Amino acid sequence: MARRSSQFICQSCGAVSSKWTGRCEPCGEWNSIIEEQTGAGIGGGPGKPPRSKGRVVELVGLQGDAKEAPRIQAKVAELDRVTGGGFVKGSALLVGGDPGIGKSTLLIQAAAALANLGHRTVYISGEEAIGQVRLRAERLGLAQAPVALAAETSVEDILATLEASPPPALLILDSIQTLWTDQVDSTPGTVTQVRASAQAMVRYAKRTGTTLVLVGHVTKDGQIAGPRVVEHMVDAVLYFEGDGAHQYRILRSVKNRFGATDEIGVFEMTGKGLVEVANPSALFLGDRSTTAPGAAVFAGLEGSRPLLIEVQALVAQSSLGTPRRAVIGWDSARLSMILAVLEARCGVRFSQHDVYLNVAGGLKINEPGADLAVAAALISSLSGLALPANCVYFGEISLSGAIRPVAQAPARLKEAQKLGFEQAYCPEGNLKDKMANGFSATGLPELGDFVAKLAVRSGASPQD
Known part of the structure; x- marks a missing residue:
């Protein structure tokens, strides 16, 4: 058969x-x-001819000389932070993001920065013509950077071009979904083509010591399109996030074999390209109102970076049988949990109110330590009482109403003190950590204690 x-x-x-x-x-x-x-493709598959005999691989022990991976720095501080201190030679990175978010702008700026430092860089575009890339470089003021540029989608042609000259320090392919190899009988963008093309380029990077950066399209759910196996083939996966209505962009590391995960870099999109944001906390809090109820400042942590973020809540009387719950920048299921804990453990009623929650600046918070800041914003909006302008909040709320400690509380408080904040509400378990001098931290064992303190300030009962 x-x-x-x-x-x-x-x-x-x-x-x-x-x-x-x-x-x-x-x-x-x-x-x-x-x-x-089903073809053999580059790298082999079911149709690949079997070897006559394998070679013996040397087995070694766990002990030995382990040297730090050599890196090249682009001198773009936010990019170097996310990659763990610079690009590792011979590594492969996958960068994903929504269309028009600024992936190509970021990478052409990184390529120009490395080229100006004397490193040979190659930028190959599969989506744009050479003229389009040159126009972008001219708009960014990078036209004089010695970056080698080409527009090609054939893997065989790309490899032949690279083999004809010394291997570059940085190779950027934009994007992996446009590449194709004639050893696979499928259309570009399909799983087989993406997998075979990525495997061929990653093998070249490992063999020559070139840092390979692949750009990946994302789906409507925000995930990098194509098979998940491509993410397993690379050493680091970076997501470029942001909202078209805001000028801020977040470069987030979700996988990094040579550095910390969940690290972020903050950029601001301007007419001259992406500009680094050295102090994102001050930027995100620059336009906040200190007298409006429903706003609380969360002392968060993104990777190793402390970050102050404003959480905004609006609680309004509802005319619907089922009140509305709308969330931007946070987990809607976690908001429902906080509302349930406030009602069941603290007696604060939200069943007749619509609740809207927003994280200022277009950021997305995944940390459970934001629970206390969200609860504070909700209670402030419901009571109509503005929270103290010089106070920050952080702490994880359990279903029993207890406020659980969070990691690296001193770093959060130090960041808050640097920006002029003077007090904080935090879990009682974090008070044993060394606090900054001149900073007042109030420990809370239960969420009910926090609601009672706010009720005393407003002169009302918690149910009002």
Whole structure:
């Protein structure tokens, strides 16, 4: 019986099936399964001829000389922070982000910075013509940077071009979804092509010591398009986040084999390109109102960087049978939990009110330490009483109403003191940490104690 020369592969998760179906069972996506030819591809596969004999690989112990990975710094402080101190030679990075968010702008600026430092950089665009890239470089004032530029999508042509000259220090491919290899009989952008093309380019980077940066498209859910196996093939995955209505951009590390994960770099989009934001806390709090109720300053932590963020809440009387809950920049399920704890443990009623929550500046908070700041903003908006302008809040709230300690409280308080804040409400368990001099920190064991303190200030009962 002849072997099938094609497979049906889901373009969302990469699952392989023997026949076409309307819905992919592993990921649940509809109309995402496409028939693709099964070829050996670059790097081998089912059709690759077997070796006659394998080679013996040397086995070594865990002890030995472990040297720090050599790096090259772009002298862009925010980019070097996210990568863990600079680009590691021979590493592969995957950068994802929404269309138009500034991925190409950031990478052309990084390429120009390295080129001006004497490192050979190559920028290959698969989406734009050479003229378009030159116009962007001219607008950014980078036209004089010695960056080697090409517009090509064939993997074989790219590799032949790179082999004809000394290997570059930095190679940028924009984007991985546009590359194709003639050793795989599939259209560009499919799972088979993306996987084979990425594997060929990563192998080149490991062999020559070139730092490889791949740009990836994202889906409507914000995830990098294509199979997840591509994220496993690279050494670091960076997401470029931001809102088109705001000028701030966040470069976030979600995977890094040579540095810390969950590290962020903050940029501001201007007419001259992306500008580093050395003190993002001051920038995000610059336009806040200190007299309006419903606003609380959260002393957060993004990776190793303390960050002060304003949390805004609006509680309004509802005319609907089911009050509305709207959240921007935070987890809606966690908001529902905080509201339930306030009602069940503290007697604060929200069942007849619409609740709107927003994180200022277009940021997204994933840290549970923001629970106390959210609760403070909700109670402030419900009571109509503005919170103290010189106070910050942080702490995780449990279902029992207890306020649990969070990590690196001294760093949060030090950042708050640097920006002129004088007091903080925090978990009681964090008071044993060394606090900054001249800073007043009030420890809270239970959420009910915090509600009672606010009720005393307003001269009302917690239910009002």
